Every structure is written in C-alpha cells, then in structure tokens.
Amino acid sequence: MVRRGLVVERHRRHVTVEDDSGARWLCGTANRRLQPIVADDVHWRLEPDGTGVVTEVLERRTILTRIDSRGRCELVAANLTQLVVVVAPVPEPDWLVVDRYLVAAELAGLSALVVMNKADLAEPPVDHLDCYRRAGYPVHVTSVTDGLGMAALARALRGERSALVGQSGVGKSSLLNALLGDEVQDTGGLAKGAHGRHTTSSAVLYRLASGGELVDSPGVRAYAPYIEEPGSIQKGFPEFRELIDRCRFDDCRHLAEPDCAVKEALEAGEICKRRYDSYLRLYELVKTLIPRW
Ligand SMILES: Nc1nc2c(ncn2[C@@H]2O[C@H](COP(=O)(O)OP(=O)(O)OP(=O)(O)O)[C@@H](O)[C@H]2O)c(=O)[nH]1
Ligand SMILES: [Mg+2]
Ligand SMILES: [Zn+2]
Missing domain, CATH: 1.10.40.50 (Probable gtpase engc; domain 3)
Incomplete structure (x- = not known):
C-alpha cells in the first residue's frame, strides 16, 4: 500500500517521515536517485520488518538551495513559504550571510524576515536593521532570555512553513524551543560555535501550537544560494x-x-x-x- 507522508528530518542515510495520523517512521529510499529533503511530500510503503521505504518524492513547490564547496547545487529544504534569518550581537553578525539568505528567499519565491535575537545583550544595530526595513523586510527584535518580541514572532509564523537560518550560535534552536514551549532541540554554548562545531546537525520540522510549521536548521559559517544565471x-x-x-x-x-x-x-x-x-x-x-x- 502506498502511503503519503511528510519528511520531518533527514539523517545521513534515512529520513523521518510523518504520516497523516502524526506517527513517525524511519525510512530508507527505494533507490539512490531519490533524495528526499526536509519538508518533502513523499510516497512510501511499510516493509514487513516495520521499516519504511520512500518510493517517490512528490513535486516540490519551492526549493531552498545552497552552493556546496565544489560549486554544486545542494538542496536544503523543500516546500517552505518563509525564511527567518536570525542574527545576534554574539556571534558577531556576518551581514553578508544575512543578505545571501535574503537573496535565496527572493529567488525561491519565499517571504523573508530578519530576527535580531539576544536583544538582552546589546542595543540593536539600528543602521543595519534600517537597511532591511527600507528594503521591505519585517525586522523582529527578540530575546529568548526575557521573552521580548516572541509573541510578535509567533504571529509572523502563523500559517507559514518557515525555516530558521543563520550563523551558528545566534539562537535558532533557542527560539524554536521558546516558541514550542518545550526543550525539543539542544542548544549550545558559544564556545562550540566559535570552534566550528554546531549544536544542531540536521534540519528538523516542528509544528507550532500557535499555528505554522518551523524548520530548525544547522548554523552556517558561510552561505550562498545556488544561482545558475x-x-x-x-x-x-x-x-x-x-x-x-x-x-x-x-x-x-x-x-x-x-x-x-x-x-x-x-x-x-x-x-x-x-x-x-x-x-x-x-x-x-x-x-x-x-x-x-
Ligand atoms: N543572552 C541570550 N542568550 C541566548 C538567547 N538566545 C539564545 N541564547 C544562547 O545562545 C547560545 C546558542 O543558542 P542556540 O539556540 O544553540 O543557537 P543555534 O543558532 O541553534 O546554534 P546552531 O545549532 O549551532 O546553529 C545558547 O547558549 C543559548 O542559551 C537570547 O535571547 N539571549
Ligand atoms: Mg541549533
Ligand atoms: Zn544598472
């Protein structure tokens, strides 16, 4: 029997697929050409041993890409509607990375917003944030620590399938946990990020009680969307x-x-x-x- 499902996490060789009842299944793929990514709609079947096999990746409505180190196109997530680009006073913002995510959103047909997190640590950099406001992006100033801006952020996520992206250590997983009201994602100290180790290692999709779906993704040091033309x-x-x-x-x-x-x-x-x-x-x-x- 062919079942429908949604990829909620991609592991090295497997994906976690959620079925219509909300049950989650660890699935392999029927062949190597199938490359399911997070938020893909898939067809899959259940094997007698209780494991799942993805047999088809359904047509993607949107695709977020990146250029890998060899200049090739790597797929990050499918079927998103919105990108949430997170920055913070620490680690020091790399605005180039922010801009590249915003370009990725525009080219993929996603709406985008900028979140300045950890506002409890420093005054927001007004000039930079104004640049984004003037370009038409909503800017949210938040603090997970004291709850600043969290309700407004939750409203901006309602009805959207969003992904949290940005440098390692800016607080993506912390924002997700706060929005879920649950510690589902590990969060890390800055020391880890500074040494290039990321706390979050794969993209995972969660459903928010306030409405909407949110993908937490691993932090990056550099990012550029794949652009052909x-x-x-x-x-x-x-x-x-x-x-x-x-x-x-x-x-x-x-x-x-x-x-x-x-x-x-x-x-x-x-x-x-x-x-x-x-x-x-x-x-x-x-x-x-x-x-x-
Ligand atoms: N002061 C302060 N610290 C925060 C805030 N949000 C997150 N942090 C801290 O920042 C550190 C990194 O947070 P994470 O949520 O793990 O960051 P991340 O963006 O998910 O990092 P990666 O998974 O490595 O990409 C943790 O020690 C958090 O406790 C905030 O609003 N204020
Ligand atoms: Mg994280
Ligand atoms: Zn010109």
Whole structure:
C-alpha cells in the first residue's frame, strides 16, 4: 500500500517521515536517485520488518538551495513559504550571510524576515536593521532570555512553513524551543560555535501550537544560494527592482555601466551601500564558482 507522508528530518542515510495520523517512521529510499529533503511530500510503503521505504518524492513547490564547496547545487529544504534569518550581537553578525539568505528567499519565491535575537545583550544595530526595513523586510527584535518580541514572532509564523537560518550560535534552536514551549532541540554554548562545531546537525520540522510549521536548521559559517544565471542575482534585492528598468542597458549588471539607475540610487543614498556591496560580492562569488560564465 502506498502511503503519503511528510519528511520531518533527514539523517545521513534515512529520513523521518510523518504520516497523516502524526506517527513517525524511519525510512530508507527505494533507490539512490531519490533524495528526499526536509519538508518533502513523499510516497512510501511499510516493509514487513516495520521499516519504511520512500518510493517517490512528490513535486516540490519551492526549493531552498545552497552552493556546496565544489560549486554544486545542494538542496536544503523543500516546500517552505518563509525564511527567518536570525542574527545576534554574539556571534558577531556576518551581514553578508544575512543578505545571501535574503537573496535565496527572493529567488525561491519565499517571504523573508530578519530576527535580531539576544536583544538582552546589546542595543540593536539600528543602521543595519534600517537597511532591511527600507528594503521591505519585517525586522523582529527578540530575546529568548526575557521573552521580548516572541509573541510578535509567533504571529509572523502563523500559517507559514518557515525555516530558521543563520550563523551558528545566534539562537535558532533557542527560539524554536521558546516558541514550542518545550526543550525539543539542544542548544549550545558559544564556545562550540566559535570552534566550528554546531549544536544542531540536521534540519528538523516542528509544528507550532500557535499555528505554522518551523524548520530548525544547522548554523552556517558561510552561505550562498545556488544561482545558475548571472542576471538573476539582482532579482534577489527587492530595493533594486523598481530601478532596474531605468538603467540605460537592458542587461545592466549595475557594476560600471553608464546611466545605471541602481548606482545613481546608491550615490543618492536611497539604497544601502552595504546591500549594494553584498550584491557585488555575491556576483563575484557566483562568477568564480560557476566557470562557464
Ligand atoms: N543572552 C541570550 N542568550 C541566548 C538567547 N538566545 C539564545 N541564547 C544562547 O545562545 C547560545 C546558542 O543558542 P542556540 O539556540 O544553540 O543557537 P543555534 O543558532 O541553534 O546554534 P546552531 O545549532 O549551532 O546553529 C545558547 O547558549 C543559548 O542559551 C537570547 O535571547 N539571549
Ligand atoms: Mg541549533
Ligand atoms: Zn544598472
């Protein structure tokens, strides 16, 4: 009998599949071509020995990708509707990583929000957060320690399937536990993160009582979405969008072309220099990783 299920966790060789009744099954895959990832809808069957086998991965509505160390496309999660990019005063924010996640969200068709966590430790960096607000992203200032902003964050997650992403140690699992009201995910000290060891090692999907589903994912040191086509990077920056049509050249890359509306807006202070720099650096990165450019 073919059953339907939802992948709630991916392990090295297996996945955990949740069936319609909420029961969870450890499943292998019927063949090596099948690569189920977290939040995939799958068909699977139960073997006589009580283990499951995934026989089909159903069509994905959205896909979050990353470039692996060899420049290849790696799939992170499927069927998300929203990305929650978390930063904190410690570890020191890498805004490039934030921007790249936001590009990933735009290109994957996901909504996105920025969460400045650990607000109990330091005043929020107003300039940086303003950059995101001006680009159209909701910004949430939270503290797991004293509960600041948690109710508003829960509301923003309602009805969405979101993933918590960001550097290791910013408090993704802590936010998840607080939202669930339960210590389901291990959380770690900063010392671990500083030495490159991550507390969370695989992406796991949870259901929130307040509505919505939330994927906790391992922290990253660096991140870039997989991008095949150079011209698409600009679409990852919503504040460029209205300007692009006003550039003199249809294929303007907004680098050194004359009459570039993006560079004019930059000079006029209408778009943040830091966001523009992130655009340049992502452009350069993808150019080196995908040599056929
Ligand atoms: N002061 C303060 N500490 C926090 C807050 N949120 C999380 N922490 C602490 O930050 C540390 C890292 O938290 P985690 O939730 O494990 O971070 P993570 O983002 O899940 O890390 P990885 O799983 O490695 O990606 C833990 O020691 C938490 O207790 C907060 O709002 N305020
Ligand atoms: Mg974690
Ligand atoms: Zn231009």
